[in-house]
Amino acid sequence: MTARATITRRHALGLAAGAVLLPCLGHAASGRRVAVIDWAGLETALALGIVPVAATELIQFRKVVVEPEVPDSVIDLGLRGTPNYEALTLAEPDLILTSNYYEGQRASLQRVAETLSLPIYQPGVPPYTPAEDAALALGRALGREAEARAFVAGAEAEIARLGDSLRGVVRRPVLAINFGDARHVRAFGDDSMFGTVLQRLGLHNAWASQSSYSAAAPLGIEALARMPDAITVVVPPLPPDVVRGLDDSALWQALPMVREKRVSVIGPVNHFGGLPAALRFARLVTAALLRPETARHG
Amino acid sequence: MAERVAVNRILLWSGLALAAAALSIRQIAGHAAAPSIPLPPDAAWLDGVILYHSVLPRIAVALVAGAALGLSGLLLQRVLRNPLAEPSTLGVSAGAQLALTLGMLYAPALMNHAREGVALAGGLAAVGLILAMTWRRGLEPVAVVLAGMMVALTATMGSAALILANGEYLFSIFLWGGGALAQQSWGPTMTIAVRLLIGVGAAFLLMRPLAILGLDDASARSLGVALNATRFGVIGVAVWLAASVTAEVGVIGFVGLAAPALAHLSGARTQGQRLVAAPLIGALLLWLTDGLVQLLAGVDGERVPTGAATALLGGPLLLWLLPRLRMFEWPSLNSRPAPSRRSARPYRLIALFAILGAVAVGLALTVGYGPGGWTLSTGPLLDTLLGWRGPRVTVAAAAGAMLAAAGMLLQRVTANPLASPEILGVGTGAGVGLTAALFLVAAPGFGVQLAASAAGAVLTLAAMLALSLRAGFGPERLLLAGIAMSALCSAVLTAVIATGTPQAFALLRWLSGSTNEAGPGDSWFCAGVAALLLATLPLTAKWLEILPLGDVTARSIGLPVRRCRVLLVLLAGLLTAAAALFVGPLSFIGLIAPHLARLAGLGRPLQQGIGAVLIGGGLMVVSDWLARTVAFPYQLPLGLFAALLAGPYLIWLLGRSDARSH
Numbered sequence: 013m014t015a016r017a018t019i020t021r022r023h024a025l026g027l028a029a030g031a032v033l034l035p036c037l038g039h040a041a042s043g044r045r046v047a048v049i050d051w052a053g054l055e056t057a058l059a060l061g062i063v064p065v066a067a068t069e070l071i072q073f074r075k076v077v078v079e080p081e082v083p084d085s086v087i088d089l090g091l092r093g094t095p096n097y098e099a100l101t102l103a104e105p106d107l108i109l110t111s112n113y114y115e116g117q118r119a120s121l122q123r124v125a126e127t128l129s130l131p132i133y134q135p136g137v138p139p140y141t142p143a144e145d146a147a148l149a150l151g152r153a154l155g156r157e158a159e160a161r162a163f164v165a166g167a168e169a170e171i172a173r174l175g176d177s178l179r180g181v182v183r184r185p186v187l188a189i190n191f192g193d194a195r196h197v198r199a200f201g202d203d204s205m206f207g208t209v210l211q212r213l214g215l216h217n218a219w220a221s222q223s224s225y226s227a228a229a230p231l232g233i234e235a236l237a238r239m240p241d242a243i244t245v246v247v248p249p250l251p252p253d254v255v256r257g258l259d260d261s262a263l264w265q266a267l268p269m270v271r272e273k274r275v276s277v278i279g280p281v282n283h284f285g286g287l288p289a290a291l292r293f294a295r296l297v298t299a300a301l302l303r304p305e306t307a308r309h310g
Numbered sequence: 311m312a313e314r315v316a317v318n319r320i321l322l323w324s325g326l327a328l329a330a331a332a333l334s335i336r337q338i339a340g341h342a343a344a345p346s347i348p349l350p351p352d353a354a355w356l357d358g359v360i361l362y363h364s365v366l367p368r369i370a371v372a373l374v375a376g377a378a379l380g381l382s383g384l385l386l387q388r389v390l391r392n393p394l395a396e397p398s399t400l401g402v403s404a405g406a407q408l409a410l411t412l413g414m415l416y417a418p419a420l421m422n423h424a425r426e427g428v429a430l431a432g433g434l435a436a437v438g439l440i441l442a443m444t445w446r447r448g449l450e451p452v453a454v455v456l457a458g459m460m461v462a463l464t465a466t467m468g469s470a471a472l473i474l475a476n477g478e479y480l481f482s483i484f485l486w487g488g489g490a491l492a493q494q495s496w497g498p499t500m501t502i503a504v505r506l507l508i509g510v511g512a513a514f515l516l517m518r519p520l521a522i523l524g525l526d527d528a529s530a531r532s533l534g535v536a537l538n539a540t541r542f543g544v545i546g547v548a549v550w551l552a553a554s555v556t557a558e559v560g561v562i563g564f565v566g567l568a569a570p571a572l573a574h575l576s577g578a579r580t581q582g583q584r585l586v587a588a589p590l591i592g593a594l595l596l597w598l599t600d601g602l603v604q605l606l607a608g609v610d611g612e613r614v615p616t617g618a619a620t621a622l623l624g625g626p627l628l629l630w631l632l633p634r635l636r637m638f639e640w641p642s643l644n645s646r647p648a649p650s651r652r653s654a655r656p657y658r659l660i661a662l663f664a665i666l667g668a669v670a671v672g673l674a675l676t677v678g679y680g681p682g683g684w685t686l687s688t689g690p691l692l693d694t695l696l697g698w699r700g701p702r703v704t705v706a707a708a709a710g711a712m713l714a715a716a717g718m719l720l721q722r723v724t725a726n727p728l729a730s731p732e733i734l735g736v737g738t739g740a741g742v743g744l745t746a747a748l749f750l751v752a753a754p755g756f757g758v759q760l761a762a763s764a765a766g767a768v769l770t771l772a773a774m775l776a777l778s779l780r781a782g783f784g785p786e787r788l789l790l791a792g793i794a795m796s797a798l799c800s801a802v803l804t805a806v807i808a809t810g811t812p813q814a815f816a817l818l819r820w821l822s823g824s825t826n827e828a829g830p831g832d833s834w835f836c837a838g839v840a841a842l843l844l845a846t847l848p849l850t851a852k853w854l855e856i857l858p859l860g861d862v863t864a865r866s867i868g869l870p871v872r873r874c875r876v877l878l879v880l881l882a883g884l885l886t887a888a889a890a891l892f893v894g895p896l897s898f899i900g901l902i903a904p905h906l907a908r909l910a911g912l913g914r915p916l917q918q919g920i921g922a923v924l925i926g927g928g929l930m931v932v933s934d935w936l937a938r939t940v941a942f943p944y945q946l947p948l949g950l951f952a953a954l955l956a957g958p959y960l961i962w963l964l965g966r967s968d969a970r971s972h
Binding site: 087088089090091093094095096097098099101102113115116117119120123193194195196232233234237240251252253257260261262263264266267268 | 356357359360363364365414418421425490492493494495497678680694695697698699815816818819824826827829938942943944945
């Protein structure tokens with residue numbers, strides 16, 4: 013009786029919202045309907061084969077994070093900072109994945125369903141191990157422990173394999189940066205996912221200090237001159253006016269890494285991602301470093 | 311005496327210039343000195359490249375951009391006879407930024423070739439709009455500044471909404487919106503320098519017509535000045551200067567306002583002196599600020615964008631100088647609101663506002679936009695959604711009502727029609743209090759947050775009022791001080807947000823003003839505070855009627871003036887803090903609602919208060935509803951819709967009331 017009432021209500025809500033959504037689509041193996049606020053959580057869930065019923069900022073996620081791919085059935089909840097609680101309620105999740113950056117929303121989220129916080133980024137802590145822990149915790153919560161363990165082990169093995177392929181080829185330090193505008197960059201330090209992955213690949217991260225946690229890009233381009241030896245890997249987004257600005261920039265053109273063509277732009281990857289982003293970055297950066305024109309400078 | 315003061319000021323500016331020069335020499339020396347550690351062979355050459363293409367052009371661009379903004383501000387203030395006119399208050403920078411954002415999103419090819427043209431078009435459009443809106447009021451200063459701030463706020467919010475709706479990351483708005491001066495070539499310096507030279511040339515050619523424009527229209531016409539042609543010419547030059555600065559280095563606040571004011575305060579009396587002093591002071595302000603920003607930058611980068619930091623330096627400077635000046639002769643800012651018609655049946659009007667408010671609430675509760683389009687929710691679906699919509703609507707209504715009441719109190723206490731929590735910096739002051747709570751207390755509860763915001767708001771307000779009570783501190787000076795304080799508090803907030811800690815994230819969410827997180831507890835609390843505080847309004851009605859008549863009159867009828875003021879300030883501070891805690895500092899409702907009530911015909915304090923409270927609450931509910939539905943499921947800034955809804959109506963009313971009084 014109760015079950016029937018629930019289904020009827022869900023059906024009514026779905027119809028009223030105009031969503032033609034079959035309930036089974038959002039079910040994980042455990043039969044739980046999962047909604048995701050944090051992008052790192054979304055990546056990790058998808059990598060474990062869990063299709064959430066709803067998640068945040070999907071337009072941008074498909075552009076910035078790229079893989080794992082988000083099925084069309086997932087409902088967009090709007091901005092991560094201000095998720096749309098009406099849409100979230102209508103999606104009827106029974107578990108919501110969040111992280112320590114969304115503590116302020118926890119009270120509201122808990123009104124919809126139970127929450128699971130998967131903290132990956134904490135100031136001063138290399139995020140790779142927390143990302144592994146997050147994947148394992150998610151596996152436990154959703155009855156996908158075996159998949160989670162396999163994924164963690166697989167990621168570690170693949171990063172090790174990629175590292176082997178670079179051994180002896182790349183001896184220079186590597187610098188991972190992202191452009192804020194044509195005059196400012198953000199450099200990724202050892203407390204960032206990219207910095208940690210560089211380390212795991214057996215590479216030397218040229219940016220010795222910690223990366224600032226803000227999404228600000230507070231370094232002037234001239235700071236790159238302090239690392240004349242580095243091979244530079246540019247992480248998108250790279251807006252067109254930045255490219256034009258760099259073409260006109262006497263300083264950029266004079267930098268040793270630019271003159272000697274030791275700069276490569278990799279595909280988009282989530283800056284604050286989970287284990288799938290770490291793996292994607294490892295693949296992208298290895299491919300970029302093994303490209304003949306870069307490898308020449310090894 | 312006067313001479314000593316003049317000498318002191320010259321000493322002050324020379325000191326500041328020396329400090330700026332020392333900072334620059336330090337930066338240059340960092341790259342010109344022999345390296346202490348062995349470096350690869352081309353490191354020295356690279357240091358030369360950095361010095362020539364980055365360090366030196368950065369100093370140069372600070373100087374020319376500061377000078378250009380100073381000159382632009384001076385020209386605008388002169389030609390509009392308005393001490394508060396400048397590129398930011400007239401929406402030039404915000405308009406240019408909006409145009410650049412639009413261009414970047416929808417016409418990237420155009421941006422490659424005509425960046426400056428796009429910025430100029432945006433700036434001109436903003437100023438054109440403001441002039442068109444206030445033309446019938448004879449470009450009266452109060453109306454121009456009101457319209458300008460409205461257009462500027464709407465454009466800023468519009469840029470933010472565009473960036474958000476396109477899914478760009480939230481931080482970029484706050485950080486890249488602030489101008490940054492890092493350079494990699496001499497291009498921007500040369501571009502701005504050429505504009506500056508043309509601007510200075512034009513200003514000197516127009517010196518005589520400009521001086522005459524400082525008089526009133528009739529005298530200007532009788533002296534044979536082609537009034538409108540000259541006016542538009544000067545405005546065009548000023549807008550061009552500001553727009554090219556925005557296109558090259560981003561929005562740099564405060565210099566355009568502060569430089570001419572500081573020039574005046576420093577004793578530049580004649581037109582020629584000011585034309586020299588304002589650009590020089592603007593250049594010095596920006597040069598020094600940028601030097602300090604670089605000095606405080608760590609190895610991991612700069613903490614604050616220079617465009618925001620100008621307020622950290624210029625704000626206190628202006629606040630310190632303002633009360634110290636006796637001979638402060640602005641072109642008078644007629645701050646008395648135009649007499650407006652009083653309704654014969656005020657309570658009918660109030661009933662009408664109440665009905666409209668109820669309709670707004672009903673609309674916001676039942677109508678929504680979902681995955682399937684617009685829906686009118688009923689039955690069990692409505693029950694589910696009410697759990698979210700109910701608290702949102704309650705919080706929006708209560709916050710709007712409180713801001714409106716605070717605005718009404720402030721406008722009456724200061725006898726200044728432009729006073730409002732937003733303009734006097736009370737909302738951002740509450741934000742600084744909140745920041746302190748977030749960083750000093752490990753996990754501040756709601757009570758602590760409210761107490762800290764209230765403390766911030768009341769302290770800011772008390773400082774403003776203490777300034778305004780000084781002899782000869784006219785309404786213009788209060789507004790200048792308020793804008794300085796507001797800019798100062800915003801700069802503090804920007805600096806904190808740039809740290810990127812989880813506290814910063816919480817603060818950013820607060821600043822963008824969203825009722826999204828409102829839960830049942832919040833709504834009871836907010837409604838309770840609002841009811842409690844608003845219930846005291848009737849008790850203040852008598853004071854509000856008497857205080858604007860002047861202290862002497864007030865005392866003669868036995869009113870304890872000082873105690874009344876303190877209580878009213880406390881009340882306004884509490885109202886603002888409670889509201890800002892829920893909807894952020896950038897709403898404009900506190901400025902607009904009291905005016906709408908007054909212009910609709912509610913003249914007496916209590917009637918105006920009730921009217922403003924109803925209008926403020928209703929407007930906020932509708933704005934919140936629009937913010938929630940327009941880009942579903944993405945939510946837009948609340949303040950955008952508050953400004954879009956109320957701004958044009960306010961301007962129209964201002965024009966209409968003027969037409970009637972003639």
